[in-house]
Amino acid sequence: MLNIWGRITSINVRKVVWCAQELGLDFQRTEAGGKYGVVQTPEYHALNPNALVPAIDDGDGEDASHVKLWESNVIVRYLCARYAPGTLYPEPLPERFDAERWMDWQQTTFNRASAPAFVQWVRTAPADRNPDVIATSVHATERLLGILDAHLATRRFMLGESFTMADIPLGCEAHRWFGLPPTEYTRPAWPNVERWFGELRSRSAARGVLDLALE
Numbered sequence: 001m002l003n004i005w006g007r008i009t010s011i012n013v014r015k016v017v018w019c020a021q022e023l024g025l026d027f028q029r030t031e032a033g034g035k036y037g038v039v040q041t042p043e044y045h046a047l048n049p050n051a052l053v054p055a056i057d058d059g060d061g062e063d064a065s066h067v068k069l070w071e072s073n074v075i076v077r078y079l080c081a082r083y084a085p086g087t088l089y090p091e092p093l094p095e096r097f098d099a100e101r102w103m104d105w106q107q108t109t110f111n112r113a114s115a116p117a118f119v120q121w122v123r124t125a126p127a128d129r130n131p132d133v134i135a136t137s138v139h140a141t142e143r144l145l146g147i148l149d150a151h152l153a154t155r156r157f158m159l160g161e162s163f164t165m166a167d168i169p170l171g172c173e174a175h176r177w178f179g180l181p182p183t184e185y186t187r188p189a190w191p192n193v194e195r196w197f198g199e200l201r202s203r204s205a206a207r208g209v210l211d212l213a214l215e
Helices: 011-022 042-047 072-083 093-123 131-154 167-177 191-201
Strands: 004-006 027-030 055-058 067-070
Touching: 004 011, 004 131, 004 191, 011 027, 011 072, 011 167, 042 055, 055 072, 067 072, 072 167, 093 131, 093 167, 131 167, 131 191
Parallel strands: 004 027
Antiparallel strands: 004 055, 055 067
């Protein structure tokens, strides 16, 4: 049994849940973080000292392969490496590190650019919003979506014709940006990103993740 801690409203938890569903794993998710609390308890600190979500506990406690992890993209890599080597987890080094590169780009570049606008438009009361923060975030994110659109112009998925672990974090990032309130933001057209994201959304394993409204 795979145990996942974290609220599904978190982009990072969505990555892990979607990955587990792609792999067909039997898992249990415990609500944690935000209004659910849990993350400040001593028990959770023992699992993740950062008091953030997600965290996982995979395997029998008596099994040598029992693994506890935090950091969403690392969890996605681990699950794919353990349960889908050669498919979701590319084994040839050039392909594997191409996937690693895009996953890191999502976390260190794309997410940092897009998160401020998301927080302002979705989680901040209108009277408290900062237009300068929003404008900076939108400008940075649209530039990155241009990079992603150009990359996907010649590829069905992030690495080519096959869905891999690289598509999961970026798919969750696209879900969050494309789900912004239309009354607040009219996004430009990115035809290749839109085609790719539409295909991701149609995957049965993405149900309950990429079809969720933002909170």
